[in-house]
Amino acid sequence: MPETFKRLPSFDFVSATAAAVKLDKLDVLKHKRTEFDLPQDTIYLDGNSLGPVTYTAKQRARDIVEQQWQTDLIQSWNSHSWIHLPQMVGAKIAPLIGAKVTSVIACDSISVNLYKLLCVCLAQQACDTQRTKILTQIGNFPTDGYIAQGLVQQKPQYTLQFIDEKAILSALSEDVAVLMLTHVNYKTGYVLDMATITAAAHAKGILVIWDLAHTAGILPVELDTWRVDYAVGCGYKYLNGGPGAPAFIYAAERHHQQIQQPLSGWMGHAAPFAFTQDYMPASGVDSFLCGTPPVLSMSVLDAALEVFADVDMAHIKAKTLALSEYFLDLWQASGLAQILPCISPISPQQRGGQLAFTHPEAYAICQALIANGVVGDFRAPNVLRLGFAPLYLSFTDILESIKRLVEIMENETYRQEQYQVKQAVT
Amino acid sequence: MPETFKRLPSFDFVSATAAAVKLDKLDVLKHKRTEFDLPQDTIYLDGNSLGPVTYTAKQRARDIVEQQWQTDLIQSWNSHSWIHLPQMVGAKIAPLIGAKVTSVIACDSISVNLYKLLCVCLAQQACDTQRTKILTQIGNFPTDGYIAQGLVQQKPQYTLQFIDEKAILSALSEDVAVLMLTHVNYKTGYVLDMATITAAAHAKGILVIWDLAHTAGILPVELDTWRVDYAVGCGYKYLNGGPGAPAFIYAAERHHQQIQQPLSGWMGHAAPFAFTQDYMPASGVDSFLCGTPPVLSMSVLDAALEVFADVDMAHIKAKTLALSEYFLDLWQASGLAQILPCISPISPQQRGGQLAFTHPEAYAICQALIANGVVGDFRAPNVLRLGFAPLYLSFTDILESIKRLVEIMENETYRQEQYQVKQAVT
Structure with missing residues (x-):
């Protein structure tokens, strides 16, 4: 006692x-x-x-249900720009994380987005068959590790290794394909040195994915300047987007030509409404889109982000x-x-x-x-x-x-x- | 002219x-x-x-934003059962499609869900290396084919074949692992004979995934009786769940022990709030959950489904x-x-x-x-x-x-x- x-x-x-x-x-x-x-x-x-x-998010929730959906119905995809919400939300998040507006897009959940990014990174590293490890930190938020475990089960040539978050630099070696880290520890709040770790990983040819769940909207980061490769983040914590608000993905502009992710749904197609049989990805981060987004949740997140404007x-x-x-x-x-x-x-x-x-x-x-x-x-x-x-x-x-x-x-x-x-x- | x-x-x-x-x-x-x-x-x-x-959905949208989220905040996960929404929505959809309530769960989008199901089916069929084909219909809704294409790029031992929807039975052969069909053609409204096709596929050892996007809420089907393996469907069409409302997955009870899907996010864990390092899937259809669901969209879908109660x-x-x-x-x-x-x-x-x-x-x-x-x-x-x-x-x-x-x-x-x-x- x-x-x-x-x-x-x-x-x-x-x-x-x-x-x-x-x-x-x-x-x-x-x-x-x-x-x-x-x-x-x-x-x-x-x-x-x-x-x-x-108040802005609350008003938007009423508007989208009682005006946009109720009155304008299907036409709202055009008249209220529902179709552009993923890019609009991404553009509002971008300045909070030091990113170009065209490098951020809102979609799906952090878990689903990490899966996409891990696949993208492994594909980019596939030419070097020595790189067989995915590294992440001990005590990372569980879903990050779970997603990597799910992927490794599908791709048994890779292994997932958990490393102490205070000894990341010494774990970087040339058999690592991807380093996947959460910037701010969900439990302790401990912050990793994103710039230093990213540079050290790059020196070993490792791609880095940062999870910004406990970063976006509370700590400034400079993803472009620090040459981060990829990142994900959360809409419902410090961005105040509402319960289960959609997540986001960041991809550095230099990788935009190399994004090839397996969740190739129609919203990530170069021309979704052409209804062609073969998938042709949209350019840049738009190709991270997959299915039809949850518009109510996405629109409320869009409104919530206005609190950061000034x-x-x-x-x-x-x-x-x-x-x-x-x-x-x-x-x-x-x-x-x-x-x-x-x-x-x-x-x-x-x-x-x-x-x-x-x-x-x-x-x-x-x-x-x-x-x-x-x-x-x-x-x-x-x-x-x-x-x-x-x-x-x-x-x-x-x-x-x-x-x-x-x-x-x-x-x-x-x-x-x-x-x-x-x-x-x- | x-x-x-x-x-x-x-x-x-x-x-x-x-x-x-x-x-x-x-x-x-x-x-x-x-x-x-x-x-x-x-x-x-x-x-x-x-x-x-x-009216019920509209009222719920107000309640969830202005009462549940605004006033009860994080506690709503318990006090308003946000955590159980995927199962509650699934249980309301189940009787509309002839399914046990424990065989349906709401989550993600049709596109993401098809990816999960294709992975599940290929894993179930993996013991038979002769089965290298995924079949789908020509003129299927594009995202269904796109998702299969994305998967096949990851798993080059499989090929995707498009077949005429009027000649499906003759295309069923023992080199087919999965048959993925949309029940009602999105463009023409042509309905496939689900019972007959499913039985014929089973006779050849093929697993069948049905897309019910244009079925759920408008045509009765009997998934359990017709021994369908898996199905997906849409919340925003005839179920009136609102723009981009979450989708659903059906899995026949006989497969519940064999679900192994790679999008293994924390919501599909047997104990998500135990925060253990290793993924252990929940039982049955709960293991199809991945990230945190878009609660506003999911709750409105839940309310919308009440129109079907009587x-x-x-x-x-x-x-x-x-x-x-x-x-x-x-x-x-x-x-x-x-x-x-x-x-x-x-x-x-x-x-x-x-x-x-x-x-x-x-x-x-x-x-x-x-x-x-x-x-x-x-x-x-x-x-x-x-x-x-x-x-x-x-x-x-x-x-x-x-x-x-x-x-x-x-x-x-x-x-x-x-x-x-x-x-x-x-």
Whole structure:
């Protein structure tokens, strides 16, 4: 049983409140909060899992169902540019990740897109039969490894190897075809050095696929400048595109002539409405399209992205790290550090948008926090994960969430039976 | 130039109107019309391409965005059963296609799902290296062939062969691994004999995948009884799930232990939230899941399916064929038959929900019809395609659409410049 927790006597919420208010006053992103329709009395520290709805996205959801679909029906493919949504969404994501607008397209899920990209990379490397390995990091988000496993089962000449994310450079060798990495660790928030790793991989002739699930919309990256080969990312986390929003693919322009992916559905055809018998891929990233996209979900993502139109990714990163640093300051000052060890990197430059804490009762603590209006999430077996999305969180929110966490730990509220019952998705 | 058209002098709209009203009175499905929110003054003959919105689906779209996502945020995965949507949708589609509820699941697009199924079938047949062919029909919907082409490029030991859809039985031989057919031809509406073809294929040891894009929700089929192996289908046509609504997969229960598909994303894992490193597939059709589904689109499809809860597929088929037979009667009686040849089967039992007519100016005629409130669609190069979805169309609608088509042909309205301009999607 963990020892009983008492806040440090030196910790004073009243003077902390004044400090938080001051930080909020200086916040250059504070005006963005009004663009989100957040539930009252909720401090939402789970934007790393599902971003909240903006007013613009909400309005689009009504428009697309009650105007576009209902009234204009099939003609909306032209009149409301449904057919161009994958490119339109891609063009809005591109500046957030340092990419040319013609190098990004929205489609399918991260899992499906990783499959396409792994196939593309293996085809590009096929001339060198010595390259038989796919490398990925230990502790990568499971679906990334699962997809590589599925592919390797189909192509037994390849093997999948899991390597420690702190020792990637030493694992790069000339028998590696593809290095597939997630930039920000989904659990700890640990950030890999994309520029250095990509350059080192290229020096060994390795192609690199980056998963930006916990990057896009929270950390600036420079895919073109860093000469990244391929990337995927997620629409429903920091991009706030709604539950299960479509994912995206990035392909460096220099590879655009070599994209040959097996999920060759009609939307990736050079002329989908010519209805020819033989597949002829569209040029560039358009050839990553496969079936008819989920237009409702894709259009809402398109609208959600408008919140990024007038903000600088450098400001987003700065505030994210300031919020999480502030949380850590309070976690230290309150004494929570003694009972809830942090497994995220202490250096803010090595972190993404979240912090992760371990506790044997992490699940129940997370449930008790939710019941007290602070929404974070649990990652098995013992991680409480809190996200610091900067467009709708204030420093006062952070102080308040620490306050409630302190109370929950002091009172051992999490031991109540209702917080112990596991739900299907946690 | 086509000859000038004049309606037959014997054709009388006034007496035809009385007949149409009488047919509407006898219609056992006429009450379903009130469940759809159709635009005023539109006769929608394109449900075969994009079904219209129901009030239930519209309400769900509001609920999921403005209640579930907005207010309950990440907790909705449990509290609103987002995690179970693929199974819930599958269970609603199952009775429409003669399947056990545990044999159908909603996921991805038809294109992606065909890729999975082709891989599953080839793996099941791999022990017999003589089976090197994938057969499909000439004139299948292009994406089906494109996906098979993409797969064959990855697996060069297989070849894809296109066969005449009227000579399928004679093409079945012991070098065929998989027969992949669309049940209702997307252009002509020609229906293949699913029971007979499936049995004949099985007699030669061939696995059969049926594409039900133009079947589900309009023609009853008995997948379990007819011992179909696998099937895919579409959520956005006759199931009215909204633009790009997710597709579905059917797998016969006898194959559930042998499903091994390469798009092994986390949602198809036996325990997705255990976050283990190694993939272990869920049992049965759940293993067809891959990435996080587009929840907004999936939930709206779930709501749309409620319109089928109290109707009998036999009534749906009977009214569909009655509507299209009535259209053909009027097409004959008015003289349109002389100028707009029908390429759909004349026998109603050989047809799905649509009729197709050819004309050198089919594109412009379609545009002129739309401008006059009758929405059909064009299929390159010269086909006008009209769909007869029975849940919201009346016999009076059919008469009215014939009347407008007669006027357009008599006055050569379609020759006006604005109807000649091609749009991206037609």
